[in-house]
Amino acid sequence: MTSSVLITGGTGTLGRHVTPLLLDAGCKVRVLSRRGGDPSDGVEHVTGDLLAGEGIEAAVDGAETVLHLAGGPKGDDAATRNLARAVSRAGARHLVHISVIGADRMPLGWFRTQLGAEEAVTGSGVPWTMLRAAQFHDLVLGVVRKMAALPAVPAPGGLRFQPVDARDVASRLAELTLGEPAGLVDDLAGPAVYGMADLVREYLRVRGKRRAMVPVRIPGKVGRAYRAGDNLTLEGADLGGRTWEDFLAERLG
Template sequence: MTGGTGRLGQRLIGPLQEAGHSVRQMSRRGTGPGGVRGDLATGFDLATALAGAEVVVHAASDRGDAWQVDVAGTRRLVEALDRDRLRHLLYVSIVGVDRIPYGYYRAKFAAEQVLLASGLPVTLLRVTQFHHLVDVLLDGARRGPVLPVPMGWRVQPVDVGEVAQHVVDVVGRPPTGGVVEYGGPEDLSAADLARAWAVARAPGTHVVATPLPGKLGAAFRDGAAVPTGGERGRRTYGQHLHG
């Protein structure tokens, strides 16, 4: 598994082991029980880390250097794999990477194309935003008692624990050779999320829905970040807020 130290990766180790997998967690430092060194950004020790792997969950990502880690790193991963042993490679991507004009999403989409062109047995699992990321974005957007949010943006946030369990389920199925989607149970506006967050985390905050022009805003308003198919989680954002 790549990205084992990330928020999703940390939640994946237990369920993968409970499903009968022997998990090898790859990171640049290789520290911790079951950890091995392997650097997607440089290719260092990748072949050693991936030796003999039958299933790969590729959950690593770097928003700050996505083209080097997500795209070029995925290409290095493909080159280092033992093709004779690999049965399934699951790549964790994001709903909307093919429709939302945002640099990080473009990099994730490019990484998907690397995998589709590789000839490997792959599944591209696109998921929606995690609940905790919504919290971080809203907290960062607040300006004193005012919380501005983009008007009309539609999102469908999901519980990271449910995503982890779904990854385990999908890994146990035959590779699809294409894209599958997974999202939360509710299609909500950014303003709805902000109001719920403000009540639970920052009482007295006034939410202001503000028009956001341009292609990025139009994509979110048109539902590009909302899944069009696939399975759904059950835990709502409101349940997340109230623990």
Template structure:
């Protein structure tokens, strides 16, 4: 039986990827900093990472942090994967990393390039933001009685289980390079998403759109993080809210 290693396998995306692969009969190892028996810090590498990769043919790289360190972690993972003879490295990235000059997006793009140049067989999937991240974003914005929302902004949230299923499918296939993006089913204005969130949580807030400035905001405002031609997701934001708060 072939073996797959899922980095960040206890996280929001890594956990359903692991569950899906196991449901498909795959032997899966979960790598995270605190998950035995394959606990390792990707940024440090070392014997623990080599042990986790021994005998692995496919890696699904879900581990990521907006606080930094993704490039260093990718470099360690790629080097260890080469030593272990890994045949296929699957990476989850974000729609718009080449258009939005946010530091986290730049790091994700840099990781993509490292993987492309790694000499390994590789697949990269870019997805739009998950529903739960949108809830986190909106919970902060709507905490005060007057909720200040970034003006003229839209988003395309996607169901994390759908991204997980696609990653598992890609992991079971041959390396495919950059595959088509995976976007949520609807492009929605931020006020529309905020109203849906407030309705689901039974709260009332006054919403006020405020224009922002800068290259990053301009990239978001002009839809650099959206993929309307790949709105292939099925689960809507309201359906997610109903499950979480219903």
């Protein structure tokens, strides 16, 4: 029997990788985004705004599984609450959610909104699966590019990342979406941990550039959390296969 899957944020970085995997598995896929999309084989595009609460009821109607990938710099908790209410009313059998490693530990506003989104999912009454992932290579590249454009690059001591490739996350999410509700599954991180200075140095090496590195200290609770590795999962995580070096070689050649 063909499964009907609604993907929120299906036109984003992660959604563009997940959608073809679900189509290949025989799913009927509907994609919800603020701007819609061009019709393509096997994909139905619908327009809606999760934060404004617009178009959600129609989008979830008839969907057996909802894969929630949509996110932004703010408001993810409120947007997810709107979605979770609609999914519950529609009687979907499975709500799959992507979150971030450290959502329950990092003392930063964005991480707190991710924890709020998690709570909306777990309190929805809909059987759920949740995957916490590390920062994607694509996101880290954007940060590193901006830092490397400075005449001298700040190198925050103790700031570490374990970036993961979006394709590795997409593969895991497709597997979870096709499976039964599993609750909170093992975190997914990249195969190596890097200091911020290491990430920048490798980027500069690939680009054939040089920059001075200036050590800085992150103060307060945030600094202590990063130095403690609260944004990492050093044990008990699934690991993606593509390293930062692999990603840069492919993306920047």
